[in-house]
Amino acid sequence: MMTERTGPVPRASERDRDQVLVRLHTAYAEGLLDDRELDERIDLVLAAGTPAELGRLAAELPAREEPAARPEAAAPGTSGRFQMAYKSRLRRVGRWRLPARYTAVLYKGGCELDLREAELSAHVTTVRVVSYKSDVRIIVPPGVRVEAGGMGVSTEVRGAPSPSAPVVHVQGIAYKGPIEVIDHLRLP
Template sequence: MSVEQHPQTAPALRASDRDRDEMLVRLHTAFAEGRLSEAELDERIDLVLAALTHEELGAVAADLPREGGGAVPEGRGPAGRYQVAYKNSVARAGRWRLPERFTTVVYKGTGLLDLRAAELEGPVTTLRILAYKSSVEIIVPPGVRVETDGVGVSTEVHGVPPAGAPVVHVRGYAYKGTIEAKDRIRRA
């Protein structure tokens, strides 16, 4: 048989661990933006971890915008429930609606949650923070009561909040890193 009778197709390009890691960050970003439900995120994470080729990875996020595309304008709708940084920085500031439960995960990077212009959805907001070899800074507005628990969590809030003040409860775990809740920004 000749080659003309059996056309050869190029083998699919194999995906690397880095390619899979980047896709996981993309999926978590889409989840944080409200584009995926928790069940969809779990299902797609399994597909990413099992993917062998770029084609299989691409199929996992075919219905999601590329990085930086399709973002919701600032101040419109909830921010989502998660914020993830993998060897990078992540920040949330300005006018935004903060759900009653919000999670920030930072791996070898930095995180900022500036709540001074945020709209709190409830009287008690719980922030779950994981900082692995990272630092996460939470800036709260005046008049908010801050409660903290966990490992590696510190607070520096001045003044006494009024009775009935909104509560920001920071539950954190910092491994070789820091989580700091404060009401003032230190200038360099």
């Protein structure tokens, strides 16, 4: 895309879109947008061609400060820290590396995060989930301590882990669909 006076116009990247989508879903979860507004803006984000177009879609929403990134580099093989499903499913099973902070955003889909064979890259792992009309299931291995909170988050984990056990902290916001944290003993 070119303009006569300024030359090339930068294109919106997938990362740019993801950041705006997270902002919109957070605003929805906080009651700043209704169902219709969220649906309309998601369609516009997916069609946006430039960062300026994306910026207009969330301009009036409060900006959120993200904590400063740690100076350490991600370890080789670390999976992404952010995943999103738009009218589809996310599924992570088998051997994979879970970063210390992981975020999943779901819109009219579903998610299964099976942590039984996952390598936890930190003693305390934070899993953040924003879910709209989606079913989310997080399966934890034996011996981990689960701390969960938010809106629409339920847990059913048996056993008493040791005080030094790794911690999986689940923070969730769910609307019209559950976020369930279960252990391997509760599987059907």
